[in-house]
Amino acid sequence: MSVVENNGAYPENWEPKIIAFCCHWCTYTGADLAGLNRMNYPANVRVLRIPCSGRMNPQYVIEALNKGCDGVLVCGCHPGDCHYVTGNYYARRRMLIFKRLLEYEGLEPERFQVRWISGAEAGKFRDTVMSVVEQVRALGPLNLTREIPAFELPRIPDDEDAFNAVPEEVTA
Amino acid sequence: MTAQDTIRARAKELLESGEVATFIGWEAGRFANQTTPLVITDAADADKLVFDEYCVNTLAKYVRDVVSRGKVGLVVRGCDSRGIIRLVTDKVIKREDVYLIGVGCPGMKDRKTGELLKKCAECRHNNPLEFDEMAGDAVEKPAAAERFAEVAEVEAMAQADRSRYFESVYAKCIRCYACRDVCPCCTCRECFVDARRENWVGKQNNVAENRFYGLTRVMHIGDRCIECGECERACPMDLPLMKLNRKVIQDMNDLFGEFESALSLEDTTEPLIEYRLDDVEEFM
Ligand code: SF4
Ligand code: SF4
Ligand code: SF4
Numbered sequence: 200m201s202v203v204e205n206n207g208a209y210p211e212n213w214e215p216k217i218i219a220f221c222c223h224w225c226t227y228t229g230a231d232l233a234g235l236n237r238m239n240y241p242a243n244v245r246v247l248r249i250p251c252s253g254r255m256n257p258q259y260v261i262e263a264l265n266k267g268c269d270g271v272l273v274c275g276c277h278p279g280d281c282h283y284v285t286g287n288y289y290a291r292r293r294m295l296i297f298k299r300l301l302e303y304e305g306l307e308p309e310r311f312q313v314r315w316i317s318g319a320e321a322g323k324f325r326d327t328v329m330s331v332v333e334q335v336r337a338l339g340p341l342n343l344t345r346e347i348p349a350f351e352l353p354r355i356p357d358d359e360d361a362f363n364a365v366p367e368e369v370t371a
Numbered sequence: 372m373t374a375q376d377t378i379r380a381r382a383k384e385l386l387e388s389g390e391v392a393t394f395i396g397w398e399a400g401r402f403a404n405q406t407t408p409l410v411i412t413d414a415a416d417a418d419k420l421v422f423d424e425y426c427v428n429t430l431a432k433y434v435r436d437v438v439s440r441g442k443v444g445l446v447v448r449g450c451d452s453r454g455i456i457r458l459v460t461d462k463v464i465k466r467e468d469v470y471l472i473g474v475g476c477p478g479m480k481d482r483k484t485g486e487l488l489k490k491c492a493e494c495r496h497n498n499p500l501e502f503d504e505m506a507g508d509a510v511e512k513p514a515a516a517e518r519f520a521e522v523a524e525v526e527a528m529a530q531a532d533r534s535r536y537f538e539s540v541y542a543k544c545i546r547c548y549a550c551r552d553v554c555p556c557c558t559c560r561e562c563f564v565d566a567r568r569e570n571w572v573g574k575q576n577n578v579a580e581n582r583f584y585g586l587t588r589v590m591h592i593g594d595r596c597i598e599c600g601e602c603e604r605a606c607p608m609d610l611p612l613m614k615l616n617r618k619v620i621q622d623m624n625d626l627f628g629e630f631e632s633a634l635s636l637e638d639t640t641e642p643l644i645e646y647r648l649d650d651v652e653e654f655m
Contacts, residue, residue, distance in 0.1 A: 258563075261586050289643075289646055292626075292646055292650060294654070299618070303522075305538075306534070313653075314654055315655060343578075345577055348578075366402050
């Protein structure tokens with residue numbers, strides 16, 4: 200999805216913008232704990248709370264990337280620890296498929312990551328965020344095409360095209 | 372008696388006896404080698420029905436539109452019958468709502484070139500899998516092309532090329548939603564693209580919104596896609612939609628075990644609404 204030619208053409212003070220969708224019961228609490236423990240982690244990450252990783256809608260990821268995020272992180276409870284018992288098992292299957300689909304379409308694997316982080320793992324939260332930010336920083340900004348490229352605009356059909364479009368058996 | 376004669380005769384009987392309220396088949400189109408789907412309610416119209424090698428439309432989806440009038444009779448080939456299985460499994464219709472006249476399918480042709488349609492060349496089940504009676508015998512068809520060949524081609528491309536390739540694909544989409552309208556899996560009462568208040572997807576026709584639509588559609592039909600290829604055939608802009616559908620199907624086969632959607636009413640495997648405790652773990 201990103202176009203490589205632009206590498207190097209971004210401002211020097213560019214900072215990656217990462218959005219982290221965190222499960223309310225584990226990772227969000229883990230992030231809270233990281234704060235309580237006064238751990239330092241980069242401010243590039245914006246944490247958004249979701250009720251459960253099972254609530255993670257693939258559309259959120261596409262929207263985030265479309266709207267200008269350079270990377271997306273999805274975090275939930277470890278399998279077996281889901282507050283709703285099975286939410287993250289469903290999420291695991293969906294995200295396995297969805298991650299492969301995005302990579303198939305050309306997204307770098309580092310830009311969309313999923314991690315299980317429990318409420319006690321403040322350190323893992325900090326380390327994950329730091330590594331994602333560094334990986335995305337190394338890749339540079341996500342350069343998605345958003346508008347229809349001008350050269351792709353089809354020619355507007357004229358009368359002759361309309362005539363040619365009619366099958367031969369009618370015009371003959 | 373040809374299959375077409377049997378279909379006409381049985382459609383007439385079914386409508387006359389009142390066993391079905393509507394009957395769905397194909398009629399001759401305006402041009403040679405062309406047919407269009409036909410819905411009839413009057414037995415006198417049964418002689419309009421045709422069955423030849425240019426019946427390209429899959430009929431299952433039409434059932435949803437007319438089922439409120441009563442039982443629906445229709446002609447089913449492999450793809451139509453799997454579409455019906457899909458609709459029944461998704462609880463859009465009940466099995467008793469339809470009367471299925473099965474017909475073996477030799478593969479349909481493109482009316483412009485006379486060649487086998489792409490979707491038919493890729494089809495793995497040309498004879499009906501679910502029917503109430505057969506009009507004629509099951510038939511043979513050239514063996515299907517390798518199921519995931521197209522996917523492997525794209526996967527072989529470099530990351531940057533794939534990115535550019537799919538951006539050019541989405542740049543072509545005009546968001547007519549024909550791919551959704553023909554799909555037997557796309558039966559939501561309100562599709563996310565029509566949900567005006569939620570406004571999931573913007574109305575602009577640009578690469579970003581087109582990508583949003585395209586990816587969401589693939590994830591929605593995901594484990595239910597019957598690989599009928601109707602979406603790709605119906606697309607006026609020739610988007611290679613099966614390359615996306617089959618990518619997801621291939622990954623599900625690799626990760627969660629072999630499966631094929633809608634092969635019978637009993638086997639309703641849908642990998643994305645199931646899970647196993649020992650699924651592949653990549654997110655530790
Ligand atoms: S049928 Fe083709 S052009 Fe129309 S919305 Fe679907 S992909 Fe886009
Ligand atoms: S091949 Fe296309 S039309 Fe057919 S079930 Fe799959 S998504 Fe729907
Ligand atoms: S695209 Fe999604 S929401 Fe729309 S009809 Fe298909 S499955 Fe339903």
